[in-house]
Amino acid sequence: MPKKETKVQQLEKELLNKPKNVGEIDNNILNEAQKFCEGYKEFLRNKTERAVVDYTIPILKAHKYTEFQMGKKYKAGDKFYYNNRGKALIMVTVGKRPVSDGLRLGVSHIDSPRLDFKPNPLFEDIDMAFFKTHYYGGIKKYQWTTVPMSLHGVIRLTDGKTVKVRIGEEEGDPLFCITDLLPHLARNQMKKPANEIVEGEQLNVLIGSWPYGDEKVSGKVKLNILNMLHEKYGITEKDFLSAELCATPAYEPRDYGLDRSMIGAYGQDDSVCAYASFMAELDTKKPDFTTVTVFTDKEETGSDGNTGMRSLFLKDFLEDFVSAYGLSARHVLMRSVCMSCDVNAAVDPAFAENYERNNASYLNYGPVVSKYTGGGGKYSTNDASAETMGYIRSILEEAKIPWQVGELGKIDNGGGGTIASEISVHNLDTVDVGVPVLSMHAPLEITAKADVYLLYKAVLAFYNCTRPKD
Ligand code: MN
Ligand code: MN
Numbered sequence: 001m002p003k004k005e006t007k008v009q010q011l012e013k014e015l016l017n018k019p020k021n022v023g024e025i026d027n028n029i030l031n032e033a034q035k036f037c038e039g040y041k042e043f044l045r046n047k048t049e050r051a052v053v054d055y056t057i058p059i060l061k062a063h064k065y066t067e068f069q070m071g072k073k074y075k076a077g078d079k080f081y082y083n084n085r086g087k088a089l090i091m092v093t094v095g096k097r098p099v100s101d102g103l104r105l106g107v108s109h110i111d112s113p114r115l116d117f118k119p120n121p122l123f124e125d126i127d128m129a130f131f132k133t134h135y136y137g138g139i140k141k142y143q144w145t146t147v148p149m150s151l152h153g154v155i156r157l158t159d160g161k162t163v164k165v166r167i168g169e170e171e172g173d174p175l176f177c178i179t180d181l182l183p184h185l186a187r188n189q190m191k192k193p194a195n196e197i198v199e200g201e202q203l204n205v206l207i208g209s210w211p212y213g214d215e216k217v218s219g220k221v222k223l224n225i226l227n228m229l230h231e232k233y234g235i236t237e238k239d240f241l242s243a244e245l246c247a248t249p250a251y252e253p254r255d256y257g258l259d260r261s262m263i264g265a266y267g268q269d270d271s272v273c274a275y276a277s278f279m280a281e282l283d284t285k286k287p288d289f290t291t292v293t294v295f296t297d298k299e300e301t302g303s304d305g306n307t308g309m310r311s312l313f314l315k316d317f318l319e320d321f322v323s324a325y326g327l328s329a330r331h332v333l334m335r336s337v338c339m340s341c342d343v344n345a346a347v348d349p350a351f352a353e354n355y356e357r358n359n360a361s362y363l364n365y366g367p368v369v370s371k372y373t374g375g376g377g378k379y380s381t382n383d384a385s386a387e388t389m390g391y392i393r394s395i396l397e398e399a400k401i402p403w404q405v406g407e408l409g410k411i412d413n414g415g416g417g418t419i420a421s422e423i424s425v426h427n428l429d430t431v432d433v434g435v436p437v438l439s440m441h442a443p444l445e446i447t448a449k450a451d452v453y454l455l456y457k458a459v460l461a462f463y464n465c466t467r468p469k470d
Helices: 007-015 029-044 049-062 220-233 237-242 268-283 313-325 329-333 349-354 386-398 420-424 449-463
Strands: 079-084 088-093 103-109 114-125 128-136 149-156 162-167 204-208 243-249 254-256 262-265 290-296 337-341 368-370 429-434 445-448
Touching: 029 262, 029 268, 029 449, 049 079, 049 088, 049 149, 049 268, 049 290, 079 313, 088 268, 088 313, 103 268, 103 449, 114 220, 114 237, 128 220, 128 243, 149 237, 204 220, 237 243, 262 449, 268 290, 268 337, 268 429, 268 445, 268 449, 290 313, 313 329, 337 386, 337 420, 337 449, 368 386, 386 429, 386 449, 420 429, 429 449, 445 449
Parallel strands: 103 290, 103 337, 337 429
Antiparallel strands: 079 088, 088 290, 114 128, 114 243, 128 204, 149 162, 149 243, 254 262, 262 445, 368 429
16 A cells, blocks of 8 residues: 655645656656657668758658649648758648648757868878868867768769768778877877867868879879779869768767667757657648648758758748748748757766756756757847747646756856747747757767657647647
């Protein structure tokens, strides 16, 4: 017989907000999460925004999504997508309510921090050939040396053909990395501040060391590499000028931990939210409100550019979609709600002093809802209203999905933004929802499977909610 609760215990239960590890709420969640995360690991093998879009479109087609047609009046249950330059994607499921009642949007980004090649990347030094990079996104540069890397991207030739590059991901492929100085000679290096231990111009990917077998030419190692690239891809050095190439960590997404409760992989910021919202989008059949799932690019460099969230591509697409009903996008958007799906920082006991414990997110405590992001003094943040927080909260609680709040670290410790402010600029209610991550922006990021799965459930509940916003 369980002991009867005392009056004070009852009072505690009623009055206090005590977040719990979801494993204590329902220990079976991990089993469901395991299954869900098998698909997530597959998704994570796509390490650039282009790879994600290429991977996603055939799946959309298999789920009866068709390419968006301007002027078409879609009906409830119709599914379609819009591909922005192979780097950003919009997926829609039309709801039963008129579009004028507003949309339910889930927006995530599919670019991740990495090392982009410079336009003129190939050079030879001390009989070795390298690719010169300019890092993309906010990284601790010293973390990226001696990490197994792979090469990705596209090269556009002058005849209009595009060559796709993906080397270092398959078994039997060669390995690449950024080299580092041996500790024996690092006395001076180790005295430098961490942001100077490895400098931007030292992030060069070693790619070859064997000379071309000819006495008469100089730069024989570089020439040998170019010759190989020419044979494989038909390219010359000038073709790098019209290319987007990068190096990313090469290792496979894997189960993490003896209990396999986590995922260790590159690019979980923000593929974790992209995958969870993608699955929710696929599983939403005939919702009340029309759902719009967006994969955007360029978040890690500030969302500028025509495939980033500061571009008008989403607004313009919505204009084209809703004008078929005689509506204008702004009137639809002002009645819409958006989950801006991005990761937050999970408390790490090794660095616990950087978090304010009552307002930080924890692994295995469920999806994290961040009222605001930004930096000290709440600069540059969307800051969701009480009403929007209340709306999301009511959906999550009704669906019995455990969730937590999260602030990105202590007030004056730094900070960081998400695309929520790029979305709310269009006058719709937006809130950040995501998954807590350990070692964010490192070559190996860690998430908890239960959180990944529960984010999917959260977005699914949001997409299928019948409750109008007040
Ligand atoms: Mn992110
Ligand atoms: Mn990020």
